Amino acid sequence: MARSLDGLVLAPVADQAPGQVGTRTRFAYHEEDGRIWADYAGGDVVRGHLVGTRDGDRLDFRYVQLKQDGTTSSGHCVSTVTELPDGRVRLEETWEWESQAGGGTSVVEQLPS
Template sequence: MPRSLDGLVLAPVADQAPGQVGTRTRFTYHEQDDEIWAEYAGGDVVRGYLVGTREGDLLDFRYVQLRRDGTTSSGHCASAVVELPDGRLRLEESWEWESQAGGGTSVVEQIARSAP
């Protein structure tokens, strides 16, 4: 059975183009049954949401975000969940804008919890 994303915080490993998610963006994931959703913010993104489904280690979702410059954008993303050697989870993503031209790939990884 695949590991749940529920309650995990993930961050991009590299910056995208200006006005998009970057290494300062944090995604907080939620999961129930085959439903997946997250809130995200940081860097050029004031507020963002994603919602979709999970089938095994594959995620399929739509996202929408508000940027610091006051513009909004939305798109579609398909992600593969990969477990890293240290036990953290990584999402390998292929995305495309629906509100504007463009698309690409990105990687987000679970932020390691600090020791108490």
């Protein structure tokens, strides 16, 4: 199992569609006893929260966010935790909106120290 996410800051490696999470978004993760949560903001996202569970290298969580235009949205994500050659954490994510149509994949990585 990859190391704990507690205290790590991660960011997407590529922009998603306009008005969503992008390379300027920062996720501050916490982890305790198989539970994960994070606060995130940046780019088009004013404030976001995610909460869920970790089982080995699999994360399963729900997220909700407030965007710059005042709209809110929510969804579900399953991620696989891997470790990069330099020791940083990478999450390979498959997500789907629950408050609107759509879904996709994304990658977020721990920011270098």
